[in-house]
Amino acid sequence: MKIEDLKPQLVFKYFSEICKIPRGSGNEKQISDYLTREGKKLGLEVVQDEHYNVLIKKKATPGYENAPTVIIQGHMDMVCEKNKDTDHDFEKDPIKLRVEGNYLYATDTTLGADNGIAVAMGLALLASDNIVHPPLEVVFTADEEESMNGAMNLKGDLFKGSYIINLDSEEEGTITVSCAGGVTALVTIEKEFKDVNSKVAFNIDVKGLLGGHSGMEINKQRANSNILMGRILNNLLNHANINLDLVQISGGAKNNAIPREADAVILIDEKDEERLKEELNKILNIFKNEFKTSDPKIEILCEKSHKTYNEALKDDIRDKIIATIILMPSGIQTMSMDIENLVESSTNLGVINNNKDNFLFEFATRSSVKSLKDEINNKMSLLCKTLDVKLSLEDDYPEWEYAKDSKLEEICINTYEELTGQKPEISAIHAGLECGLLLDAIKGAQAVSIGPNLYDVHTPNEHLDIKSTNRTWNYLLAILKNIK
Numbered sequence: 001m002k003i004e005d006l007k008p009q010l011v012f013k014y015f016s017e018i019c020k021i022p023r024g025s026g027n028e029k030q031i032s033d034y035l036t037r038e039g040k041k042l043g044l045e046v047v048q049d050e051h052y053n054v055l056i057k058k059k060a061t062p063g064y065e066n067a068p069t070v071i072i073q074g075h076m077d078m079v080c081e082k083n084k085d086t087d088h089d090f091e092k093d094p095i096k097l098r099v100e101g102n103y104l105y106a107t108d109t110t111l112g113a114d115n116g117i118a119v120a121m122g123l124a125l126l127a128s129d130n131i132v133h134p135p136l137e138v139v140f141t142a143d144e145e146e147s148m149n150g151a152m153n154l155k156g157d158l159f160k161g162s163y164i165i166n167l168d169s170e171e172e173g174t175i176t177v178s179c180a181g182g183v184t185a186l187v188t189i190e191k192e193f194k195d196v197n198s199k200v201a202f203n204i205d206v207k208g209l210l211g212g213h214s215g216m217e218i219n220k221q222r223a224n225s226n227i228l229m230g231r232i233l234n235n236l237l238n239h240a241n242i243n244l245d246l247v248q249i250s251g252g253a254k255n256n257a258i259p260r261e262a263d264a265v266i267l268i269d270e271k272d273e274e275r276l277k278e279e280l281n282k283i284l285n286i287f288k289n290e291f292k293t294s295d296p297k298i299e300i301l302c303e304k305s306h307k308t309y310n311e312a313l314k315d316d317i318r319d320k321i322i323a324t325i326i327l328m329p330s331g332i333q334t335m336s337m338d339i340e341n342l343v344e345s346s347t348n349l350g351v352i353n354n355n356k357d358n359f360l361f362e363f364a365t366r367s368s369v370k371s372l373k374d375e376i377n378n379k380m381s382l383l384c385k386t387l388d389v390k391l392s393l394e395d396d397y398p399e400w401e402y403a404k405d406s407k408l409e410e411i412c413i414n415t416y417e418e419l420t421g422q423k424p425e426i427s428a429i430h431a432g433l434e435c436g437l438l439l440d441a442i443k444g445a446q447a448v449s450i451g452p453n454l455y456d457v458h459t460p461n462e463h464l465d466i467k468s469t470n471r472t473w474n475y476l477l478a479i480l481k482n483i484k
Helices: 009-018 029-041 113-127 225-238 270-290 315-327 370-387 407-420 435-441 466-482
Strands: 045-048 054-058 070-075 097-100 103-106 136-141 163-166 174-179 181-190 193-195 200-207 245-251 262-268 299-304 311-313 331-335 343-354 358-367 390-397 425-429 446-449 463-465
Touching (some): 009 029, 009 466, 029 054, 054 113, 163 407, 163 435, 200 225, 225 262, 225 315, 225 343, 245 315, 315 370, 358 370, 463 466
Parallel strands (some): 174 425
Antiparallel strands (some): 045 054, 054 136, 097 103, 174 446, 200 262, 245 311, 245 343
């Protein structure tokens, strides 16, 4: 089936169009300009700000002039993930779409339906001339995936809307009414080297992991390649007692994605070559047992390097790196006692950057309780002082607290029951949504988040349920029809 034949046709037409435009986080100018042009082409009021956010306003259809103005919101950026051996340049190459049965995939990269499908639905609402709706304010925000910088800088006085419908959820039949806040923790370890002689270099790679969204899929207890690499180095050095020097280490691509791959270069005495391979095989068996359900395809690759290294990191720098990986809070920290199966707070070591002068460790910390987020930050700060490494906190965004007696929530529940005969699930999620920031900026507004079924977001296996997208579109239209 061709993309242009998928239903709803206008939504998938726009989705196909935006997949041709580079829109990784921090690289949104082209997509922002495209959205601005589309709004003007439709003859609508358009505001594009200096942060590349785009707001497009459309008047109500007859009979809905006095209805509450509705804000439709999604973010224009996407997580750019690909497999290591994939030749794709996210700065210029289009996303290659393919249909498999009822699912839409990209080819060897992330699909970007998170949150491109919201952008496509927003554009389709603006372009449609055969639907009924209240006054609409469709806002596309920038840089959600890395910092939420777009939503943080939205000016509330641009809006008249009192109802916010965010389209960044990933489970049909679920109305999200609360989400976690978050912060990025950056740990910096400066490089210092020592001279080495007569040692053999080996490249170690951790591969084959599933990865996933560090909020939505942290509860699946999937392996983190960066953490596994830290455990490998610690085991070799402190348990197998192999005289190991570390040359470099890196892993992951985005702090909000559970990393799937990591690599390191180590130096050992030639006499320890066989023992290295034996120990790595033992460690692999341990990992395979621990993650036999959540990550059954873990691989540890060890290859002798033809390159000669005359220097390695000093022992104390090596030890700080291993300690940072092993000791920093990682994974689920607390579970909610109020909402069943909800992760309350977590951290994710998403990226280890091997920079010219330092190693930069990027952690995504999330919590639906501000004090717990602060406590994780305090633990990290105390540990970093103990290790004598630098910690900085960036891109702090607020949690979205549940609002009781929301009229918008009531309308969404009743509309879902009218369409399906079933009750929707009312949910709080551990991922970060922009609703908290929007509600801070637009005083007195109410918010919900909905969306079609999306799977394996932030990974090259990301795929979108086509029929679910059609049903969600019809649900959105019915909500707008019922707001009068």
